[in-house]
Amino acid sequence: MKPLALLFAxxxxxxxxxxxxxxxxxTDNTNIQFLVNVDSxxxxxxxxxxxxxxxxxxxxxxxxxxxSWNSVTTANIHFAIPQTTTLLEGTPTNNVISFDSSSEVVxxxxxxxxxxxxxxxxxxxxVKSDIVFSTKEQFSTTGDASALDxxxxxxHELGHSLGSSHSGVLTGTMFQATDAGLTTQAHLKPDDIxxxxxxxxxxxxxxxxxxxxxxxxxxxxxxxxxxxxxxxSGQIIGGFSSIADGTFSFSVPPGSYYVWxxxxxxxxxxxxxxxxxxxxxxxxxxxxxGGFASPSLVNxxxxxxxxxxxxxPVGVSPIQIDYSGATATAGASFEIYxxxxxxxxxxxxxxxxxxxxxxxxxxxxNFKAVGPFTIVPGSFRSSSSEGKYQCQLSLNMPSxxxxxxxxxxxxxxxxxxxxxxxxxxxxAAPSFPANGIGNAFSFASSAVAPxxxxxxxxxxxxxxxxxxxxxxxxxxxxxxxxxxxVRFDGIPAPLFYAAAGQINVQVPYEVAGESETSVVVDTxxxxxxxxxxxxxxxxxLYPAAVNFANNLLNTVANPVAPGDYxxxxxxxxxxxxxxxxxxxxxxxADASANAVTVTLGSGSQLMPAYxxxxxxxxxxxxxxxxxxxxxxxxxxxxxxxSANGAQSQTISVWVQ
Amino acid sequence: MRFLTSKAPAIAALVxxxxxxxxTLIKEVTFEDLVASSTQIVSGHVxxxxxxxxxxxxxxxxxxxxxxxxxxxxxxxxxxxxxxPGGVLDGQGMRVESAVRYTIGEHVVLFLQQYPGGxxxxxxxxxxxxxxxESNRVHSSAGAGYLPNHLSGTPNGTRIGSLDGITYxxxxxxxxxxxxxxxxx
Numbered sequence: 001m002k003p004l005a006l007l008f009a010x011x012x013x014x015x016x017x018x019x020x021x022x023x024x025x026x027t028d029n030t031n032i033q034f035l036v037n038v039d040s041x042x043x044x045x046x047x048x049x050x051x052x053x054x055x056x057x058x059x060x061x062x063x064x065x066x067x068s069w070n071s072v073t074t075a076n077i078h079f080a081i082p083q084t085t086t087l088l089e090g091t092p093t094n095n096v097i098s099f100d101s102s103s104e105v106v107x108x109x110x111x112x113x114x115x116x117x118x119x120x121x122x123x124x125x126x127v128k129s130d131i132v133f134s135t136k137e138q139f140s141t142t143g144d145a146s147a148l149d150x151x152x153x154x155x156h157e158l159g160h161s162l163g164s165s166h167s168g169v170l171t172g173t174m175f176q177a178t179d180a181g182l183t184t185q186a187h188l189k190p191d192d193i194x195x196x197x198x199x200x201x202x203x204x205x206x207x208x209x210x211x212x213x214x215x216x217x218x219x220x221x222x223x224x225x226x227x228x229x230x231x232x233s234g235q236i237i238g239g240f241s242s243i244a245d246g247t248f249s250f251s252v253p254p255g256s257y258y259v260w261x262x263x264x265x266x267x268x269x270x271x272x273x274x275x276x277x278x279x280x281x282x283x284x285x286x287x288x289x290g291g292f293a294s295p296s297l298v299n300x301x302x303x304x305x306x307x308x309x310x311x312x313p314v315g316v317s318p319i320q321i322d323y324s325g326a327t328a329t330a331g332a333s334f335e336i337y338x339x340x341x342x343x344x345x346x347x348x349x350x351x352x353x354x355x356x357x358x359x360x361x362x363x364x365x366n367f368k369a370v371g372p373f374t375i376v377p378g379s380f381r382s383s384s385s386e387g388k389y390q391c392q393l394s395l396n397m398p399s400x401x402x403x404x405x406x407x408x409x410x411x412x413x414x415x416x417x418x419x420x421x422x423x424x425x426x427x428a429a430p431s432f433p434a435n436g437i438g439n440a441f442s443f444a445s446s447a448v449a450p451x452x453x454x455x456x457x458x459x460x461x462x463x464x465x466x467x468x469x470x471x472x473x474x475x476x477x478x479x480x481x482x483x484x485x486v487r488f489d490g491i492p493a494p495l496f497y498a499a500a501g502q503i504n505v506q507v508p509y510e511v512a513g514e515s516e517t518s519v520v521v522d523t524x525x526x527x528x529x530x531x532x533x534x535x536x537x538x539x540x541l542y543p544a545a546v547n548f549a550n551n552l553l554n555t556v557a558n559p560v561a562p563g564d565y566x567x568x569x570x571x572x573x574x575x576x577x578x579x580x581x582x583x584x585x586x587x588x589a590d591a592s593a594n595a596v597t598v599t600l601g602s603g604s605q606l607m608p609a610y611x612x613x614x615x616x617x618x619x620x621x622x623x624x625x626x627x628x629x630x631x632x633x634x635x636x637x638x639x640x641x642s643a644n645g646a647q648s649q650t651i652s653v654w655v656q
Numbered sequence: 657m658r659f660l661t662s663k664a665p666a667i668a669a670l671v672x673x674x675x676x677x678x679x680t681l682i683k684e685v686t687f688e689d690l691v692a693s694s695t696q697i698v699s700g701h702v703x704x705x706x707x708x709x710x711x712x713x714x715x716x717x718x719x720x721x722x723x724x725x726x727x728x729x730x731x732x733x734x735x736x737x738x739x740x741p742g743g744v745l746d747g748q749g750m751r752v753e754s755a756v757r758y759t760i761g762e763h764v765v766l767f768l769q770q771y772p773g774g775x776x777x778x779x780x781x782x783x784x785x786x787x788x789x790e791s792n793r794v795h796s797s798a799g800a801g802y803l804p805n806h807l808s809g810t811p812n813g814t815r816i817g818s819l820d821g822i823t824y825x826x827x828x829x830x831x832x833x834x835x836x837x838x839x840x841x
Contacts, residue, residue, distance in 0.1 A: 111780050278759055
């Protein structure tokens with residue numbers, strides 16, 4: 001490998017939340033090109049079984065993972081569509097994703113599921129990142145419960161490639177843990193988004209929480225995990241105090257937060273965040289701003305630092321939650337884990353946990369719920385077993401429209417513990433029928449076309465109040481709105497709008513050539529995959545034309561002059577002659593590969609002057625049509641027909 | 657294992673402990689796994705470190721030399737050299753998240769695995785590294801992802817984190833016992 005220009009000086013600080021130490025960052029953050037070695041996945045792993053499960057699409061998984069980061073509208077991040085390669089690791093500047101069984105890489109992997117190997121310059125600027133999957137595991141993009149979710153792991157590893165270290169928030173994508181069949185890390189959490197927005201900011205959307213972590217003697221505490229959680233939404237963001245002097249400063253969106261701190265001696269330890277035990281202080285108890293009895297809300301304003309005072313009791317807390325799990329059914333068998341506990345929203349559940357320091361004299365009043373859930377009064381139970389306590393609480397979990405997090409704070413007999421972001425509330429599974437997806441202008445649901453704007457109708461598909469998608473600074477429509485995403489054959493689709501009952505989405509161009517496509521709505525919980533026919537073109541017309549002469553809607557009061565042009569806005573004309581990326585705002589005029597004819601009510605057929613994409617927008621087409629000079633005044637109907645014979649609905653145009 | 661005896665539904669009686677999350681995208685190991693995968697178990701002090709390229713010149717490795725005080729299991733040695741991916745060499749920085757870090761002078765217990773090229777790493781990344789404090793008690797570097805010790809004896813085994821704070825003597829005895837049982841097989 002070619003040596004790089006400068007030596008690197010190791011930073012003494014561990015500032016920020018999930019940013020790496022030493023702090024590394026990309027300078028190609030608006031156009032990060034990865035190469036994916038797909039062929040290397042199509043062999044057996046070290047255990048003699050296929051490295052990927054049947055039907056797994058490595059490239060689609062990579063695109064989906066990249067789109068999670070591309071969809072952060074408050075960050076200047078854009079992963080370009082990955083290209084395929086035969087390389088196993090990058091050249092000095094290429095970033096490669098591969099399944100590499102060469103001996104040195106296997107040694108680097110050890111028992112890891114995947115690693116990101118990042119090369120950087122002295123100033124911390126990243127030269128390249130290679131991501132390698134373990135030879136001992138099996139990966140999947142098809143939801144196989146016994147395999148590791150490739151998209152989730154890549155989303156995590158791509159975070160490392162951006163310069164993120166591990167998060168202290170249990171539910172974060174950048175948290176250190178995953179397991180077979182788990183997919184929630186494919187969804188970026190507020191903590192991950194805060195990292196991206198802080199290191200690659202767009203504007204000044206975030207404020208900062210600042211201070212110095214101390215104990216009650218005034219000693220600065222190094223390596224404290226500090227969490228800020230919105231008690232209404234449950235959004236939680238974590239940070240760490242400096243390993244030099246205990247100061248902290250981390251970014252959060254404007255809002256009101258409970259802020260607390262905990263030592264790295266629980267489920268998150270120093271080694272998990274690339275620190276050694278000697279670099280952090282752990283001889284102190286968790287503390288919350290305002291105190292556990294009546295925590296105070298910390299109000300954060302965009303662009304402004306908000307100081308927070310935290311003074312922790314000296315000594316290690318005897319209270320610790322080691323494992324937890326939940327079930328809604330008494331008598332049911334279920335599993336408990338370290339890390340976060342996932343709970344379906346809309347239910348009352350038994351939250352069961354193995355802990356120290358919580359005897360039966362504890363009551364539910366010793367717990368505080370932070371986030372959108374409540375504790376059932378009088379529901380705490382505890383029984384001792386071999387030095388541990390097996391405990392349970394009943395929790396009322398709300399129905400949620402997207403993956404939501406929550407925390408438990410414990411204060412008993414002068415001792416405290418926190419389960420920071422340790423509960424994730426899952427939304428009910430979204431669903432939609434096969435005929436519930438169609439052209440957004442005509443609502444024809446016979447098939448979808450590449451690049452078409454489609455409307456989907458169903459239930460539990462998004463937030464109760466609809467939200468609109470947005471274009472990133474790189475000119476791409478985002479693939480996620482409030483944690484909602486839609487995949488066609490695993491390819492994420494750009495979203496115009498998401499609500500519980502309706503999603504408007506651009507059908508990826510990648511479905512071109514297929515006879516049908518498998519569509520999944522993902523809100524943190526996947527819908528059942530629905531198979532939908534694909535056609536080269538399925539034209540649908542916006543119900544009103546626009547007069548070219550005055551750029552106003554064509555109406556009875558604003559008819560077009562015979563011989564003048566009208567613009568028919570459409571969608572579903574199919575792929576353009578010159579390919580553009582899915583979600584990309586069309587850079588210029590680009591005619592449809594499928595010729596279009598327009599049929600007037602008189603029966604005459606016309607060839608439009610132009611039929612293709614609309615510049616500056618994604619999925620929208622336009623047809624520039626000259627109205628024949630001989631057209632009689634008044635209302636005339638028209639429809640369009642694509643080369644494949646697909647017809648639009650009929651609309652009216654008024655002629656002078 | 658005893659169960660809840662309250663009037664509330666005794667659902668916890670049916671809880672089963674699953675192999676939980678894989679830490680740091682690294683698979684978790686139990687203490688039994690740790691010993692079973694170790695080719696050598698030593699304690700000692702970290703004396704120096706340096707960086708060099710790997711055998712295939714793909715990665716920079718940071719090497720840590722450990723002066724061995726005690727060989728708990730495996731081949732006798734006065735020093736061992738640990739290799740962890742990442743470091744700075746030839747003007748280039750390389751980073752692999754969660755690579756195990758050591759500090760000079762650190763007193764450690766290491767559960768070592770030898771790779772085909774001869775390099776040694778701790779089993780399960782930081783899970784195979786314990787530090788020893790001045791009162792001779794050991795401390796695990798493991799975070800989330802380990803099993804509860806009160807279920808030891810189940811197929812899942814002993815949680816590494818549960819060993820935090822036991823004496824060096826107790827840790828080494830447990831390791832020797834498991835290692836000898838393994839060798840005897």
